[in-house]
Amino acid sequence: xxxxxxxxxxxxxxxxxxxxxxxxLCDLELLMLGAMKPLDRFMDYKDYTFVLEDMRLKDGTFFxxxxxxxxxxxxxxxxxKYDKILLRDLYNIPIAIxxxxxxxxxxxxxxxxxxxxxxxxxxxxxxxxxxxxxxxxGGNILPIQRPxxxxxxxxxxxxxxxxxxxxxxxINNVVAFQTRNPMHRVHEELTKRAKEKIKGLLLLTPALGxxxxxxxxxxxxxxxYTTMYENYxxxxxxxxxxxxxxMRMAGPREALWHGIIRKNFGATHFIVGRDHAGPxxxxxxxxxxxxxxxxxxxxxxxxxIGIKMVKSEELVYVKxxxxxxxxxxxxxxxxxxxxxxxxxxRNEYIKKNKPLPxxxxxxxxxxxxxxxxxxxxxxxxGLPCSGKSxxxxxxxxxxxxxxxxxxxxxxxxxxxxxxxGLGFSQEDRMKNILRVGFVASEIVKHDxxxxxxxxxxxxxxREEVRNMMPEGSFIExxxxxxxxxxxxxxxxxxxxxxxxxxxKGFTGIDDPYExxxxxxxxLDTTKMSIDECANSIxxxxxxxxxxxx
Numbered sequence: 001x002x003x004x005x006x007x008x009x010x011x012x013x014x015x016x017x018x019x020x021x022x023x024x025l026c027d028l029e030l031l032m033l034g035a036m037k038p039l040d041r042f043m044d045y046k047d048y049t050f051v052l053e054d055m056r057l058k059d060g061t062f063f064x065x066x067x068x069x070x071x072x073x074x075x076x077x078x079x080x081k082y083d084k085i086l087l088r089d090l091y092n093i094p095i096a097i098x099x100x101x102x103x104x105x106x107x108x109x110x111x112x113x114x115x116x117x118x119x120x121x122x123x124x125x126x127x128x129x130x131x132x133x134x135x136x137x138g139g140n141i142l143p144i145q146r147p148x149x150x151x152x153x154x155x156x157x158x159x160x161x162x163x164x165x166x167x168x169x170x171i172n173n174v175v176a177f178q179t180r181n182p183m184h185r186v187h188e189e190l191t192k193r194a195k196e197k198i199k200g201l202l203l204l205t206p207a208l209g210x211x212x213x214x215x216x217x218x219x220x221x222x223x224x225y226t227t228m229y230e231n232y233x234x235x236x237x238x239x240x241x242x243x244x245x246x247m248r249m250a251g252p253r254e255a256l257w258h259g260i261i262r263k264n265f266g267a268t269h270f271i272v273g274r275d276h277a278g279p280x281x282x283x284x285x286x287x288x289x290x291x292x293x294x295x296x297x298x299x300x301x302x303x304x305i306g307i308k309m310v311k312s313e314e315l316v317y318v319k320x321x322x323x324x325x326x327x328x329x330x331x332x333x334x335x336x337x338x339x340x341x342x343x344x345x346r347n348e349y350i351k352k353n354k355p356l357p358x359x360x361x362x363x364x365x366x367x368x369x370x371x372x373x374x375x376x377x378x379x380x381x382g383l384p385c386s387g388k389s390x391x392x393x394x395x396x397x398x399x400x401x402x403x404x405x406x407x408x409x410x411x412x413x414x415x416x417x418x419x420x421g422l423g424f425s426q427e428d429r430m431k432n433i434l435r436v437g438f439v440a441s442e443i444v445k446h447d448x449x450x451x452x453x454x455x456x457x458x459x460x461x462r463e464e465v466r467n468m469m470p471e472g473s474f475i476e477x478x479x480x481x482x483x484x485x486x487x488x489x490x491x492x493x494x495x496x497x498x499x500x501x502x503x504k505g506f507t508g509i510d511d512p513y514e515x516x517x518x519x520x521x522x523l524d525t526t527k528m529s530i531d532e533c534a535n536s537i538x539x540x541x542x543x544x545x546x547x548x549x
Contacts, residue, residue, distance in 0.1 A: 012097065012144070017086035018075060023128075025089055025147060026209035026246040027067050028096060032143045033158055035243075035264045042069040044102035044138030052114040055253070055301075062304050065248070065257040066115065068106070069098070070133035076103050079137060094144050102138035115250050122283045124212045125248045127464030131434070147244070152222055155242045163266040165239055166201060173200025175269040175310055176262035178276075180211040180247055181342055182224040182369060184361040186315050188232055189324045194271050194310045195237065202238040203267055204229060209246030212279070213441065214471030216350070216369070224365045231364060241265065249279035255294035256301055263307040272298050273312040280343075283517045314339070317359045347472045352545055375444040376546055377469055378537070380453045381462060381516065382479035383508045384494060385486040387525040387533070391479060392453035394534045399449060402547060406449040409436055414454065424505040430461050437465030444473050457507045459514035472544075476519040477537065483508050485526050 020028060030036050038061050043051065046058040048066050055064045069087075071079065079085060080103060087096045108129050112119045121127055149156040166174055175194045179187060183206075195202040206225050208218050215221075222242070229240040245261065248254055254277035259270040276294035281287055298309045315324040316337035330337040340349075340360055349356050349369075356366045378395065380388040389410055396408045414436055415422075422428040433456045440450035456462050466474040486508065487495040498506035505511045521540055523533045541547045 012086060013094065015084065015086040015097070016078065016082050017088050017094070018071065018079075019088045019090070019092060020069075020095075021132075022090060023210050023246040024069055025095070026244040027069075028087060028141070029147050029244045030261065031067070031141055032096060032146060035159055035261050036067065037260075037264050039063055039067060041101075041140050042098065042136070042138050043067055045104035047138070048104070048106075048136065052110060055256075062301060063260070064253045065250070066111065068136040068138070070106070071103075071135050071137055072133045073135060075133065076135035076137075079103060084139075085137075089147050093147075095147055096144050097142040098137065099140040099142065100137055101140065104136055104138070106134060106136050108134075115248070115253060116279075116288070117251075118282065118288060120282045120288075121460040121463035122281070123249065123279050123288060124467045125250065125279070127460050127467060130460055131430070131464060149242070149244075151219065152226060152242065155226070155240050156244075157239075157241045159265045162203065162239065162241055166266045169201055169237070171200050171237075173198040173269065174203060174267045175200060175271060176203040176205050176265065176267035177271045178205060178207065178258050178262070180207045180215060180221075182216055182221055182361075182365060183228045184345075184356075184365065185359070186317075186324060188228065188362075190271065190273070190312050190315055191238075194269070194312070197310060198269050200237075200268070202233070203262065203265065204233070204238065204240045205243050205262060205265065207245035207247055208242050209244050211247040212249065212471070213468040214346070214473070216346070216470075217445070220368060220371070223368045227364045227368065228362065232362065247277060249277055251275070251277050251279070251289035252294040252297040255298050256305065259298060259302070259307045259309070260305055263305065267307060269308045269310050270298075271310045271312050274314045319359070343471060346470065351470075351472060375446065375448045375450070375473065377440045377444050377450040377452065377474050378477060379440070379456070379462070379465065379474060380451075380477045380479055381456045381519075383481060383483060383486050383513055384455055384506075385489040386479045386481040387489075387523070387530070388453040388455075388479045390530060391477075391523065391525075391533045391537075392451050394530060395537055396451050398534065398538065399451075399547070404449050404547070405447075406451055407440075407443050409440060409450060409452045409454070411454040424511070426458070429458055433458060433461040434464065437461075437468050440465070441468035444469050455507050455513070457511065457513040459516065462516065475521065475540070476516055477521045477523060478516045478519040479523050479525060479533075480515075481525045 031040060043066060048068055050056050050058045051063055051066050055062060057063050084097055084099045086094055087098055089095050109119060111129050112126050116123055116125060119126060175198050177191045191202055225240060255272050262270050272295050274291050279288050295311055302309050313326045313328060316327045316330055316339040317324050318330060318335045318337050338359060353370060380392050382388050396406050399406050418435055422432050436452060436454055440452055443450040497503045498509040507513050523536060
């Protein structure tokens with residue numbers, strides 16, 4: 001499966017090729033490794049439809065997750081001319097040849113409703129589905145070489161390597177653990193309990209493909225996994241295996257998919273926890289899935305997929321006993337207990353550079369997490385001339401005076417430099433918003449403050465930008481003013497020209513503006529002065545402890 005670029009046949013390199021994004025590259029790698037058996041290819045239309053509707057391939061074999069290779073319409077029109085194409089990675093390195101069996105148009109709404117049970121853009125995978133290509137290519141995969149992993153190479157193992165390790169141990173029972181978060185003491189406790197319960201071996205198999213952008217970055221997570229493994233697990237009965245697994249946050253269905261992948265790595269049991277692969281809460285503040293919905297679905301199909309579930313109830317720490325117990329036990333016995341959610345860990349500790357309590361995490365892990373300090377994005381959205389740029393400039397000046405490192409991304413400047421050449425069609429508006437969002441997210445990830453003043457009229461695009469950021473670091477500020485007021489403030493006369501038909505696709509006149517549903521702040525500039533708007537923002541930042549004084 002490995003090849004040197006110089007050894008690859010020139011005829012192969014001359015094939016029409018497409019460059020895969022990180023998510024599709026992860027899917028390709030798992031397919032090449034045999035980690036998704038019985039699936040060994042990108043799905044054609046029939047498989048795609050059967051899986052969405054019935055969680056079965058067209059031949060009736062159970063499989064819960066649609067695995068497709070998305071492409072744009074322009075790409076699809078070109079690819080129709082070929083019977084095979086070359087698939088390249090993020091660095092343009094050839095990875096595999098795809099023998100094309102089908103090119104089809106996706107039903108994105110159906111994907112969301114069947115796979116995720118929602119079209120709510122608060123679900124982190126909904127914007128990704130709508131952003132990705134409208135078409136998909138199905139076909140057989142001819143591997144050239146596995147994508148290279150330069151970070152911690154000893155932990156990127158193949159199913160064959162893992163099964164060989166298991167065989168040498170001579171133990172039949174193997175339980176696998178899935179995580180996308182840093183490992184804390186509660187994870188340590190539940191994995192060791194599961195290993196003892198089955199009287200077997202333990203596979204620690206964290207997902208290291210794309211997850212939620214608000215999650216701790218994968219390199220920090222890698223460091224926590226290796227630190228925990230090296231210091232707190234017995235290498236005789238536990239193995240750490242990094243998986244190129246791209247999360248969908250699809251809850252119950254994803255739990256089944258995770259189980260199938262671990263079965264192909266040799267596991268006989270799989271730990272399914274509370275809210276497995278859960279995406280959090282919807283636009284109304286309610287969880288997308290019931291707490292133990294994943295366990296219920298897994299139990300229904302575990303015999304068919306051939307891997308048994310080890311149920312994991314929520315564990316909490318009881319100080320008087322100096323140990324973790326199941327939450328039901330603590331409640332039944334009226335025991336006082338402590339617990340922290342992932343959101344609390346990120347927002348109340350990591351973001352504020354505050355050490356985590358010793359009962360919750362190992363000191364070595366805490367030291368790693370204290371180094372992870374994401375920045376902040378203030379995203380001003382609203383109609384043209386609502387006051388976004390004015391307020392953003394004031395806030396930029398104030399934060400600079402407080403010693404904060406800020407980058408101001410104003411809509412007009414962005415159009416001139418970052419998005420030159422884009423028009424005002426729905427597609428180009430999406431591109432503009434996502435380009436600015438990408439730049440802002442990079443600033444945030446490098447501990448800076450991005451201040452964005454952009455009309456950004458498309459709600460789902462703003463939500464996708466939110467999903468690019470670490471949780472809690474995206475502050476959506478709706479600068480609210482009616483069109484009549486915006487027209488009065490319009491010194492350039494853009495509204496007048498739009499009404500006269502001289503400008504097409506002008507937001508608020510002949511192109512809609514989709515107001516935020518639950519923004520962090522709403523500034524009514526018909527009732528609030530510039531100073532009051534600025535003070536409202538500063539009060540919010542102070543309340544959230546982003547600034548002091």
